[in-house]
Amino acid sequence: MNAHDEMLERMRGANPLPDVDMITDGQMAEMTLQVEQARRMGEDLPPFSLEPTKPKIRWWRPAAVFAASLLAAVAVIGGVSLLRGGESDVADAPASITTVTASATTTVTASATTMPEPPDGWNPILASTVAGVPPQQAACPTGADPSKPGPEGQNVPIPPGDDHAGAFDRHLGKMIYVDIFGQTWTFDVCTNTWEQLDTAGEAIDASLVYDIDSDLTIALGPGEFSVYDAAANEWTRPDLDVIGGSRPEGFWGVAYDPVSGMVLTTSGDAVWAFDVETARLTRIGAVPTGTQLAGYVAELDRLVFVGFDTILVDPRSGETTTAGKAPPYGEYGYGFFEAAGTVFMSRYLGPVLGVCGFDPGTLAWSRCYDEAPPEIGPFSSKVGDSINNRVILTQSTRTALDVWTLDLATGSTHEVVTSGVIPTLDLAWEPVLATTRANAAPEPAICPAGTDPNEPGSSLQQRPGTPQGDQNGTFDRRTGHIVYVDVASQTWTFDVCTNTWHNVDPEGNPFTGSLVSLVYDVDSDVTIAFADSRISVYDSKAEAWTNPQVVAVGGSVLEWFEAAAYDPISGLVLTASADQIWAFDVATGTLTRVGSVPLRGRLAGYVFDLDRLVFVADQTTVLVDPRSGEATTLATGALPFAGWGDYAFFEAGGTVFMGAGEGAGCGFDPDTLAWDLCFPEVSPPIRGFAARVADPINGRVVLIHRSELLRDVWGFDLATGQMIQLLEPGT
Amino acid sequence: MQTGLAEERFQEIYRQHQRQVLGYFLRRTDATSARDGASETFLVAWRRIADVPTGQGTLPWLYGVSRRVLANQRRGRDRYTALGRKLIGAGALDEPSAEVVVLRRAEDTEMLNAVARLRPEDQEILRLTVWEELPHAQVAEVIGTSAHAVTQRLHRITKQLARDLGRPGRQIGGGDPS
Numbered sequence: 001m002n003a004h005d006e007m008l009e010r011m012r013g014a015n016p017l018p019d020v021d022m023i024t025d026g027q028m029a030e031m032t033l034q035v036e037q038a039r040r041m042g043e044d045l046p047p048f049s050l051e052p053t054k055p056k057i058r059w060w061r062p063a064a065v066f067a068a069s070l071l072a073a074v075a076v077i078g079g080v081s082l083l084r085g086g087e088s089d090v091a092d093a094p095a096s097i098t099t100v101t102a103s104a105t106t107t108v109t110a111s112a113t114t115m116p117e118p119p120d121g122w123n124p125i126l127a128s129t130v131a132g133v134p135p136q137q138a139a140c141p142t143g144a145d146p147s148k149p150g151p152e153g154q155n156v157p158i159p160p161g162d163d164h165a166g167a168f169d170r171h172l173g174k175m176i177y178v179d180i181f182g183q184t185w186t187f188d189v190c191t192n193t194w195e196q197l198d199t200a201g202e203a204i205d206a207s208l209v210y211d212i213d214s215d216l217t218i219a220l221g222p223g224e225f226s227v228y229d230a231a232a233n234e235w236t237r238p239d240l241d242v243i244g245g246s247r248p249e250g251f252w253g254v255a256y257d258p259v260s261g262m263v264l265t266t267s268g269d270a271v272w273a274f275d276v277e278t279a280r281l282t283r284i285g286a287v288p289t290g291t292q293l294a295g296y297v298a299e300l301d302r303l304v305f306v307g308f309d310t311i312l313v314d315p316r317s318g319e320t321t322t323a324g325k326a327p328p329y330g331e332y333g334y335g336f337f338e339a340a341g342t343v344f345m346s347r348y349l350g351p352v353l354g355v356c357g358f359d360p361g362t363l364a365w366s367r368c369y370d371e372a373p374p375e376i377g378p379f380s381s382k383v384g385d386s387i388n389n390r391v392i393l394t395q396s397t398r399t400a401l402d403v404w405t406l407d408l409a410t411g412s413t414h415e416v417v418t419s420g421v422i423p424t425l426d427l428a429w430e431p432v433l434a435t436t437r438a439n440a441a442p443e444p445a446i447c448p449a450g451t452d453p454n455e456p457g458s459s460l461q462q463r464p465g466t467p468q469g470d471q472n473g474t475f476d477r478r479t480g481h482i483v484y485v486d487v488a489s490q491t492w493t494f495d496v497c498t499n500t501w502h503n504v505d506p507e508g509n510p511f512t513g514s515l516v517s518l519v520y521d522v523d524s525d526v527t528i529a530f531a532d533s534r535i536s537v538y539d540s541k542a543e544a545w546t547n548p549q550v551v552a553v554g555g556s557v558l559e560w561f562e563a564a565a566y567d568p569i570s571g572l573v574l575t576a577s578a579d580q581i582w583a584f585d586v587a588t589g590t591l592t593r594v595g596s597v598p599l600r601g602r603l604a605g606y607v608f609d610l611d612r613l614v615f616v617a618d619q620t621t622v623l624v625d626p627r628s629g630e631a632t633t634l635a636t637g638a639l640p641f642a643g644w645g646d647y648a649f650f651e652a653g654g655t656v657f658m659g660a661g662e663g664a665g666c667g668f669d670p671d672t673l674a675w676d677l678c679f680p681e682v683s684p685p686i687r688g689f690a691a692r693v694a695d696p697i698n699g700r701v702v703l704i705h706r707s708e709l710l711r712d713v714w715g716f717d718l719a720t721g722q723m724i725q726l727l728e729p730g731t
Numbered sequence: 732m733q734t735g736l737a738e739e740r741f742q743e744i745y746r747q748h749q750r751q752v753l754g755y756f757l758r759r760t761d762a763t764s765a766r767d768g769a770s771e772t773f774l775v776a777w778r779r780i781a782d783v784p785t786g787q788g789t790l791p792w793l794y795g796v797s798r799r800v801l802a803n804q805r806r807g808r809d810r811y812t813a814l815g816r817k818l819i820g821a822g823a824l825d826e827p828s829a830e831v832v833v834l835r836r837a838e839d840t841e842m843l844n845a846v847a848r849l850r851p852e853d854q855e856i857l858r859l860t861v862w863e864e865l866p867h868a869q870v871a872e873v874i875g876t877s878a879h880a881v882t883q884r885l886h887r888i889t890k891q892l893a894r895d896l897g898r899p900g901r902q903i904g905g906g907d908p909s
Contacts, residue, residue, distance in 0.1 A: 007889035007896075011846070011861040014839035020754035027766070031753055034770040035745070039777055198802040200795055200875065232775045233799045236782075428852045430880075431887055628887075 122318025123244065123284040125273060131213035131261025138173025139387060140190035146388045147405075149416050150192030156403075156420030157185045157194065158579075159381070159394060164207035164254055164337070166381040166394060167217050172230050175383050175392055176210070176217045178203040180578055182556060184228065184235070189385045189392065192403065192416035201235035203228065204556065209254045213261035214276050220251045220265055227276055238276070244283030245270060253293030255303060255338065257315055264303065264315070266293045271303075271313075285318045294336035295343035299360040304343045306336070310358065310365070327356045327365040339384025339391050340408050342367070346382050346393075355382075355391065355406060369411045422600070429595040429629025430554055432583050438523040438571025444696055445480030447497035453698045454715075457499030459728040463711050464492045464501065464704075466690055470648055471517040471564060473691030473704055474527055479540050482693050482702060483527045485516055491538065491545070496695045496702060499713065499726040508545035510536035518691075519564035523571030524586045530561035530575050537586055548586070554593035555580060563603040565651065567626055569611060574626070576603040581613075581624075598622040598631045604649040605656035609670035614656045616649070621668070621675070636674040640666040648687040652694035652701050653718050659686025665716070679721030686716060702726065737780045744776060744783060748793055751863070755797050758862050760804065768804055772797045791872040794863065798855060798873060845895045853888045856881055 017023075140146060157179035159165060166177040166187070175187040177194075182204065184197045204221030211218050217228040219235075226237045240247065248267030255264045262273040266287050274281050287293070291305035302312040302321070312321040327345050334347035344357040345365065357367030383392045391406040403417035447453055464486035473484040473494070481493040481502075489512045491504040510516075511531040518529050527538040529545075536547050561575040561582075572583040574594070581594040581603070597603065601617025612623040612632075621637025624630070641660030648659045652667070658675065659665040665686040667677030686692065689703040701716040713727035752772055756765030775796050776783055784792050846854055852874060859870045860881075867885070868878040876884075 003893040004886060004889040007892045008861055010838070010842045010896075011857060011892075014842045014846075015758065015862045017754050017758050017862075020750040023750055023753055023757065027753065027762070028749060031749065031766050031769050032745075034766060035773045038770055038774045198799060200799055229779070231778055232796065233803065234796075428850050431883060434887070435883060628891075 121285070123273075123282060124316065125282055125284060126257060126260040126262065126264075127316035129260040129262065129275070131258055134212045134258070135171040135215045137170040137386065140173070144190040146190050146192065146390075147414050147416070148192065149414075149418055150188075150194070150403075152419045153421055154194055154417065155196060156417065156422055157183070157196070158422050164209070164381060166383040166392065167208035167210040168383050168385055168392070169210050169215075169217060169230055170212065170386050171215050173387055175385070176208060176228060176230070177381070177394070178206070178208060178219065181580070187392065187394075187403070189387055194417070194420065197233060199228070199233050199235055201226070201237070202555070203235050204237075207251065207254045207265075209256055209263050211256060211261070211263055211276050212258060216276055218263050218274065218276060220254055220263070220274075222250045223247055225274065225281075238279035241278065241280045242283075243280055247281075248272065253295075253336065255293060255296040257296055257303075258298065259301065259315070264293070264296070284315075288313065288320055292336075294345065294358075295338040297343055297358060297360050298341035304358055306345070310363075312363075323363040324365075327368075328354075335382060337382040337384060337391070339382075340386070340389060344382070344384075344391070353393075357408075367408075369406055369408075427555075427580065427593070427596040430592055431627065432585075432592045432594060433567060433570045433572060433574075434627035436570040436572055436583075436585070438568055441522045441568065442478055442525065444477045447480070447697055451497040453497050453499070453726075454724065455499065456725055457501070457713075457727045459730060461501055461727075461730075462503055463727070463730050464490060464503075466706050466711065467516060470690060470692075470706075471519075471650075473693045473702075474518040474520040475693050475695060475702075476520050476527060476540050477522055477696070478525055480697055481540070482691075482695070482704075483518060483520070483538060483540065484691060484704065485510055485518060485529060493540075494702065494704070494713070496697055501727075504543055506538070506543045506545050508547070510538065510545045511547055517561060517564040517575065519566050519573050521571070521573050521586055522566060522568065526586055528564065528573050528584060528586060530564050532560040533557045533577065535584060535591070548589045550584075550589050550591050552582075552591045552593070557582070557591070563605075563649070565603060565606045565613070567606060568608065569626070574603070574606070574613065594626075595624075595629045598624060598633070602649075604658065604668075605651040607656060607668060607670050608654035614668055616658075623673075634673050636672065638675075640675045640678060648689070648692060650692035650694065650701060653699075657686075657692075657701070659692070679716075682716070682721070682723040684714065684723070689714075692716075705729075737777075740783075741773075741777050741780055744789060744793075745773060748790055749773075751790060752793050752797055755794060755863060756801065758858065759801055764804055768797065768800045771800045775800070787869070788872070791865065791869040794859065794865070795873045795875075841896065842892075845892050848895065849888060849891065853884060853891075856884055857888050860885060 157177055158181070160178065160180040166175045168175050172186070173189060175189065177185045177187055179185060182202045184199045184203055186195050186197060187193070188195070203219050204224060204226045206219035206221035206226070209218050209220070217230070219226045219228065224237060225240060226235050228235050248270070251265040251267050253266050257264055260273070262275050265272050265274070269287050270283050271285050271287055271293070272281055273284050288305045288307070288311040291307035291311050294304040294306045296303055300312065301315065303315050305311040305313060306326045308326060310323045310326055312323050313319070328347070334345055337344050337346065342358050342360055344355055346353060346355050354368065354370040356365045356370070359366045381394045385392050389408050391408065393404040393406060395402040395404065402415060402420060405414050405416050464484055465488055467485065467487045473482045476483050480497065481495050484492045484494060486492060489509050491506050493502045493504055494500070495502065510529045511534040516529055516531045518527055520527050527540070529536040529538065534547070535550050536545050538545050557577050561577050563576055565574045567574055570583070572585050575582050575584065576597050579597045579600050581597055583592045583594050585592070598615050599617035599620060599622060601615040601622060604614040604616050606613055610623065611626065613626055615622045615624060616639060619639050621634045621639065623632045623634060639658070641658065650657050655668050655670060655677070657665050657667040665679055666675045668675050669677045686703065688706055690706040691704045693702045695702050698715070699718050701718065703714040703716060705712045705714070710729040712725060712729040715724050715726045717724065753765060753769040756768040760768065772793060776793060783789060846857060849857070856870055856874060859865045859873055860867070865873070867881040871878045871881045874881065
C-alpha cells in the first residue's frame with residue numbers, strides 16, 4: 001500500500017460515524033420535528049421561488065390608486081406627506097404613481113416644467129410588473145444603542161473603489177458589503193459590528209443594491225450580475241437574458257423600484273431593468289441626455305437623473321420632468337445614494353463632506369447636511385440605514401476602515417467604528433507552481449569578440465523617454481539585450497555589450513499603464529509586460545507585441561499588478577495584485593490565483609537557492625514556498641533600510657536586492673537568511689531608476705536613470721560593488 | 732414551482748438524504764449542533780427548493796449548504812466561547828466534538844490531530860472523500876473547484892499527512908527545491 005492509500009485508509013479508520021445507519025431513529029425523529037417547526041415558523045417568509053408568477057398582487061396597490069385620486073385633489077397642499085411614515089413595510093413604497101403630473105409639479109414649484117418626451121419608445125414593463133410582498137424590516141433588539149461604537153480592534157474589510165460597495169438588507173437589518181477581494185461582509189447597524197462571511201460562490205466587483213421584494217442583494221458588475229441570498233449565504237451568477245439590446249459591458253448608477261420589484265441601472269445611454277426572478281435584463285428606454293441615474297424617490301414614484309439639471313423620469317411611462325438645478329458637485333468627486341425614500345448626493349466641499357438630499361415636497365436639493373466634520377471621508381460607500389434613519393458611511397484606506405453615521409433627523413455624525421483592523425487574506429494555496437515544470441533554459445547570449453561592455457556608449461545616441469514604473473526593463477537571455485518600454489509605450493532594447501539603445505519598431509503595441517512591470521519568461525522566450533491590470537507579450541524573434549486573451553482562474557484581478565518575477569522551476573511568471581499572488585502561463589493565457597501575499601506585503605522577487613519567494617512587509621521579510629505556500633517569517637529578515645515607499649527591489653545573481661535611502665543596496669543572503677550582502681554607498685544611489693536589470697553576461701546590474709534630463713545608464717558590478725557609467729547623459 | 736409540487740419535492744429530498752446530512756454534521760460537531768445544523772440545511776433547501784439540483788446533484792448541493800451552515804455555527808460558537816472564557820475562565824465552555832468523543836484508538840487521535848493541522852478546505856476535501864465517500868467530481872461541486880484540482884489536492888494532502896505523521900519536514904535552504 002503506498003503512502004497515499006495508507007493515509008486514506010487511516011482517515012477511513014478515524015471516521016467517528018462510519019455508517020449513517022448508526023444514527024438512531026430517535027435522533028432522526030428529533031431532527032424531523034425541528035425541521036418542521038422551522039418550516040412552520042418560516043411561513044411568514046415564504047420561499048421566494050414559490051411565489052406566484054408575475055404579475056403579483058401587491059397589497060398596497062389599491063391603496064396607492066386611492067391615494068392617487070386623493071392627491072390629485074389635494075396635491076397643492078402637500079398631500080404627499082399623508083402617506084409618509086407609518087408601517088415600516090411601506091416606508092419605501094411610493095405614495096402615488098400619478099403624483100407628479102404636469103399640472104401638479106407646476107403648482108408645487110414654478111421651476112418644474114414637463115417635457116413631453118416619452119423618449120425612445122419607453123418599454124412599459126415597469127408599469128405592468130408588480131412587486132411581491134416585501135419581507136418584514138428588522139428592528140434593533142431592546143436595549144441596543146446604535147450610536148454606541150462597535151468593538152475596538154474588530155476585523156474590517158478592505159474597501160473597493162466602488163461607491164456602492166454596500167447595500168442595506170432591511171430584512172436582515174445589516175449592510176451587505178463586498179470587499180476588494182470579492183469577499184462578503186455584513187455590518188450590523190444595531191451593534192456597529194462587522195462580520196466576514198464564508199459564502200458560497202463569489203461576488204463580483206460591482207455596485208450593490210438590495211432587492212426588497214425578493215430579499216436578495218444584487219451586485220451589478222461589468223457585463224454580469226451576481227445575486228446574494230442571505231438565507232443561504234450564497235452568491236450565484238444568473239445567466240442574464242438580455243432583451244432589447246446587446247449585453248452592456250458595464251453599468252453606472254443603481255436604484256430599486258419598489259413598485260415593479262425590479263432593479264434599475266444604466267449603461268451608456270440606456271436604462272435597464274433587471275428582474276432577478278427571471279434573470280431578464282430589459283432595456284426600457286434612454287437616459288436623459290447629459291445625465292446620470294442618481295436613484296429613486298418613493299413619494300414621487302420617479303427616477304432621478306442628474307446632469308446640469310435634475311430630471312425626474314416616470315418609470316412607468318418614461319415621461320420626463322425638469323426639477324431645477326443639480327446641487328454643486330464639489331471639488332473632489334461625488335456620488336449618489338438612496339436613503340429615507342429619496343436620493344442624496346455626497347460630495348466634498350473642500351475638505352468637508354457635504355450631503356444633500358432631494359426633497360420630494362419642494363422638488364429641490366434642500367435636505368442638506370454640509371457641516372460634517374472635516375476628518376470624514378473619503379468614503380467607499382454611502383448606505384441608507386432605514387432602521388435608524390441614518391446613513392452609514394464607510395471610510396476607506398488600505399490599512400483601516402472606519403465607519404461614520406449621519407443621522408438624517410438631527411444631522412449629527414458619529415464615528416461608530418474607530419479602530420478597525422484589516423485581516424490578512426488567507427487563501428488556500430493553489431498548487432499550480434508545484435504541478436507545472438519549466439523547459440530547460442536556453443544558453444545565455446555572450447558578448448561578441450571585439451566588444452567592450454565597459455566602454456560607454458555614444459552620448460549622441462537616441463534613447464527612450466522616462467516611464468513611471470520602476471521595473472520597465474528586463475533582460476532577454478537569448479538575445480543578450482534589455483527589453484525596455486518607455487513612457488510612450490515605445491519598445492527599446494539596450495545592448496549590454498555595446499551599451500547602445502535601439503528603438504524597435506515592433507508589430508503591435510503593449511498595453512499602456514502608469515505602472516508597468518516587465519519580466520523575461522525564460523521558458524517561453526518572451527517578455528511579459530504587466531501594465532496596470534492587463535498583460536502584453538513581446539516576442540523578440542518576431543519583434544511583435546500581442547495582447548492575449550487572459551483567463552483568470554480562481555478569482556478576479558481587482559487592482560493593478562505591483563511586481564513581476566520569473567519562477568524557473570514552474571516556468572511561470574508571478575505577479576501580485578490586491579494582496580493576491582498570481583501565476584501567468586503564457587502558453588495557455590491562464591492567470592491562476594495562487595494564494596495570498598503574506599502580511600499584506602510586497603513581492604520582492606525569487607531566491608533560487610532557497611526556492612522561495614521573498615515578500616517584504618514593513619520591516620519584516622517573509623519567505624514563501626511557491627510549491628506549498630508555506631510561509632516563514634524570518635527573525636533575521638529585518639530590512640537594512642528604513643522607510644516605506646522608497647525601496648527598489650530587483651533580482652540579480654539568483655537572489656533579491658533592494659536599494660533605498662542613499663545606500664547602494666543590500667542583497668538577501670540565502671545562507672544567513674538576512675539582507676547582509678551589502679555594498680558600500682555609491683553614487684548615484686541604486687534607487688531612483690526606472691529599471692534595474694540584472695545583466696548575467698557581465699555580472700552586473702544595469703540601471704536606467706529615471707531623470708528625463710539625464711537618461712543616463714549605469715552599471716553596478718555585483719562582484720566589486722562599483723558603479724560605472726555605461727551611457728553618459730544625453731543632450 | 733407550485734406549492735404542492737415544492738412540498739412533494741422537499742419530502743423526497745428529505746427522505747432520501749436526511750441521514751447523510753445529519754451524518755455530515757455528526758462527524759464534525761456535537762449532537763445538538765448537528766441536529767441544529769442539519770435542520771438549518773433542510774430549511775435552506777425548502778426556501779430554495781427550485782434551486783436544488785435533481786439526481787446526483789442533490790447531495791453535493793446539500794453538503795455545500797451544510798458546510799456553510801457549519802462554518803457559521805463555528806464562528807458563532809467561537810465568539811461565544813471567547814466571551815465565555817473572558818467572563819468565567821478559560822476552557823469552561825469547551826464542549827468535546829464528536830471526533831473527540833467517538834475516538835476509538837490513539838492512532839485515530841494522531842490522525843485527526845494531523846488532519847486538524849491542514850487548511851480548513853483541505854480538511855473538508857479529505858473528509859468528503861473518505862467519510863462521505865463522495866466521488867471527486869462531487870467533492871469539487873461542494874468545494875467549488877474542479878475534479879482535477881480535488882485529485883491534485885488530495886495527493887498533496889496525503890503527502891502532507893504522511894510527512895506530518897512520520898517524515899521530517901524540509902528545512903529552508905535544505906536542497907531540492909521541488
